[in-house]
Amino acid sequence: MSSTMKRWQMSGIGKDKLGLAEVPVPTPGPGELLVKVAAVSLNYRDKLMTETGMGLPLQFPFTPASDLAGTVVAVGAGATRFKAGDRVISTFTPGWIDGKPPGDARVPPYRSLGGFHPGVLAEFVAFPEDWFVAAPASLNDAEASTLPCAGLTAWFALVERGPVAAGETVLVQGTGGVALFGLQLAKAHGAEVIVTSSSDEKLAGAKALGADHGINRAKEDWVEALYRLTKDRGADHILEIAGGPGLGRSLAAVAVHGRISVIGVLEGFDISGPAGPLLLKSPIVQGISVGHRRALEDLVAAVDRIGLKPVIDRSYALADLPAALDHLDRGAFGKIVVDVG
Numbered sequence: 001m002s003s004t005m006k007r008w009q010m011s012g013i014g015k016d017k018l019g020l021a022e023v024p025v026p027t028p029g030p031g032e033l034l035v036k037v038a039a040v041s042l043n044y045r046d047k048l049m050t051e052t053g054m055g056l057p058l059q060f061p062f063t064p065a066s067d068l069a070g071t072v073v074a075v076g077a078g079a080t081r082f083k084a085g086d087r088v089i090s091t092f093t094p095g096w097i098d099g100k101p102p103g104d105a106r107v108p109p110y111r112s113l114g115g116f117h118p119g120v121l122a123e124f125v126a127f128p129e130d131w132f133v134a135a136p137a138s139l140n141d142a143e144a145s146t147l148p149c150a151g152l153t154a155w156f157a158l159v160e161r162g163p164v165a166a167g168e169t170v171l172v173q174g175t176g177g178v179a180l181f182g183l184q185l186a187k188a189h190g191a192e193v194i195v196t197s198s199s200d201e202k203l204a205g206a207k208a209l210g211a212d213h214g215i216n217r218a219k220e221d222w223v224e225a226l227y228r229l230t231k232d233r234g235a236d237h238i239l240e241i242a243g244g245p246g247l248g249r250s251l252a253a254v255a256v257h258g259r260i261s262v263i264g265v266l267e268g269f270d271i272s273g274p275a276g277p278l279l280l281k282s283p284i285v286q287g288i289s290v291g292h293r294r295a296l297e298d299l300v301a302a303v304d305r306i307g308l309k310p311v312i313d314r315s316y317a318l319a320d321l322p323a324a325l326d327h328l329d330r331g332a333f334g335k336i337v338v339d340v341g
Helices: 044-055 147-160 177-188 200-208 222-230 246-253 275-281 293-306 318-330
Strands: 004-010 018-024 032-042 067-075 087-090 124-128 132-134 169-173 192-197 213-216 235-240 254-262 284-287 312-317 335-339
Touching (some): 004 318, 018 318, 032 147, 032 318, 067 124, 067 147, 132 293, 147 177, 147 235, 169 177, 177 192, 192 222, 200 213, 222 246, 254 275, 312 318, 318 335
Parallel strands (some): 169 235, 192 213, 312 335
Antiparallel strands (some): 004 018, 032 067, 032 124, 032 335, 067 087
């Protein structure tokens, strides 16, 4: 094994400050694993991190991205959860094992990989063993890399904090990574799934994955279309990915005593909506900040059991990260993956 490796790192805030560097391969300390990274999947958060830093106290040079799949190549003293040769995936929020995350009312929890902690866009990483989960046996590395953030977010919303039940109606906004995981998981639980998008082509792709209905929000009012499809009942679960004023539309669309999982901020961090439907329908409105390690382990077990296959729009070579981020910016059908090798 070479003593050096390639790693993407930021020298400051902005895409122009992102560069591919040659750096020493890290040595695993006590309780750590050295993992050879095979694939990294990208999230919208990675675009925000490179462009704005999201107001986090980053230490430069800083490596972005949170979601890897790879193989353990060395084990530090005292590490016992994995051995060399084991396939692993990363956890999005290190230290959040189960239950409530660390943090308080004044300083809410947000110490994630590629956010507060250095990320995974490198050929090797050395992290504490608790920051990893065994990879699903049924998925290849590219597919497995999509689980830590997008897959777990959908699972946490619909299963861990749902739970979605057979016969319920789930509305999914868009056709990105979280949305398509939500579609697949809801169908696996016997739910009816309605997908919104501004693209007929992407809606056709969603129906091929099992969506029962597609609504082109560029051609009609998606809330009125939902009323028509559900005979005015509304959606039992909504994956609210738009953010901003989009919450108001979801409050209009949700069923009485339904549930809205606020996940995305595509239209803004300041969410808003009318009090009327919130008071009269009394829905549960919950924020989803990915999920804990135990839920990721549950998701891995479910993926192997039901044969779920993540949707990958396109894979890029490690050197082509800027093009991968541009694709992410344009909007992907499913996930964008960086093939590290």
